[in-house]
Amino acid sequence: MLNSHPGELPVYARFPVRPSRGEGCWIWDSSGRRYLDFYGGHAVALTGHCHPRVVKALKAQAEDLLFYSNAVPLDVRDRFFDLLLRAAPRELDKAFLVNSGAEANEQALALARRATGRSRVVAMEGGFHGRTLATLAVSGIGKYRKLAAFSAAGRDLLERTDLCPFGDEAALESLVGEDTAAVLLEPVQGMGGARAAGRPFLEAARRICDERGAVLLFDEVQCGAGRTGAFTAAQLYGVIPDGLTLAKGIASGLPLGALLVGEKLARGVGLGDLGSTFGGGPLPCAAGAATLEVLEEEGLAERAGRLGAFLAEELSSREHVREVRGEGLLLGIVLDGPAKPVRDALLEKHSVITGSAIQAEVLRLLPPLTAGEEEAETFLRAFRDVTA
Numbered sequence: 001m002l003n004s005h006p007g008e009l010p011v012y013a014r015f016p017v018r019p020s021r022g023e024g025c026w027i028w029d030s031s032g033r034r035y036l037d038f039y040g041g042h043a044v045a046l047t048g049h050c051h052p053r054v055v056k057a058l059k060a061q062a063e064d065l066l067f068y069s070n071a072v073p074l075d076v077r078d079r080f081f082d083l084l085l086r087a088a089p090r091e092l093d094k095a096f097l098v099n100s101g102a103e104a105n106e107q108a109l110a111l112a113r114r115a116t117g118r119s120r121v122v123a124m125e126g127g128f129h130g131r132t133l134a135t136l137a138v139s140g141i142g143k144y145r146k147l148a149a150f151s152a153a154g155r156d157l158l159e160r161t162d163l164c165p166f167g168d169e170a171a172l173e174s175l176v177g178e179d180t181a182a183v184l185l186e187p188v189q190g191m192g193g194a195r196a197a198g199r200p201f202l203e204a205a206r207r208i209c210d211e212r213g214a215v216l217l218f219d220e221v222q223c224g225a226g227r228t229g230a231f232t233a234a235q236l237y238g239v240i241p242d243g244l245t246l247a248k249g250i251a252s253g254l255p256l257g258a259l260l261v262g263e264k265l266a267r268g269v270g271l272g273d274l275g276s277t278f279g280g281g282p283l284p285c286a287a288g289a290a291t292l293e294v295l296e297e298e299g300l301a302e303r304a305g306r307l308g309a310f311l312a313e314e315l316s317s318r319e320h321v322r323e324v325r326g327e328g329l330l331l332g333i334v335l336d337g338p339a340k341p342v343r344d345a346l347l348e349k350h351s352v353i354t355g356s357a358i359q360a361e362v363l364r365l366l367p368p369l370t371a372g373e374e375e376a377e378t379f380l381r382a383f384r385d386v387t388a
């Protein structure tokens, strides 16, 4: 069977897997073949595939009210706001709901420009923030920046972006100026190869932004919502930005993104300044509320921290492994050669799905936070076999 529909624009390199069912860390195709999903449905299956609590909440919500926009208040949306703001850093006490990570980042950049009256952004080499024009232009990955360059507006945004080597405090000092609206970074880069910025760099970024009147933005679309071992990496490292974005797993697979802001970005935002038809709709909010309840009740963030540390320790002494980096369950296994043959063999021989990164030698792991020892051992056995 073809990997993409003939009528579909051929933009995705797809795994040769056609899942028809999922449960926890596992998915099945229609022939009954079972796969261990250490790619986590693209870092989205935070509570595992089809967590019963999420499915139940969705079924109930679908029967009650499929949709109404932000033109009306909704109990289910208020419930999600309560849970979200309870889990988030207390300094970030206002949120705006959207449909995706890119959209959340787009709004974060817009609010930063508006709050400061400045237009430049300092972003990180290796950073990825989405596929809208403004987010492509602040990527630190060449192929995405090129996509922004097709239009005059994109070229203008590219010219207003300064790229900082990730983790380089001295470079950041020299790049943030009086015309810098925002410093934007992923505390743990995803596509950039599961690289953690580290507490000292984040603290320096906070200080530099405060000194120069710039806004600090954390893109936690991939690393947030429990994956690093705390609800946000901001809380894990104790460095609180002015704006923080979440998406991917916060509704376990329903399209939901959130921009969380503190006083600096919330000030002056009023009627009509932001908007989205689908953002914060009842179904994503029902799934989001169930996801946040599961995260808390099952202690998934702590669990992710523990399992991530176990996997990192087990893998780092393995043959052909140069380094294991990342945080919690956003891990990058740096191999001594290209990762592709290892990924292919994991999939073909052991039915284990893993991710890649911009560095050819990095194998990226993004399992559901519900993964346990059994899944970890299954992965480690398969990895040992294909790297032997």
Ligand code: PLP
Pocket (backbone or CB within 6 Å): 099, 100, 101, 102, 103, 105, 128, 129, 130, 131, 186, 190, 191, 219, 220, 221, 222, 223, 247, 248
């Ligand atoms: N930011 C980060 C760190 C991401 O990893 C991604 C997606 O991979 C995005 C933003 C974009 O999110 P979305 O695809 O939901 O727009």
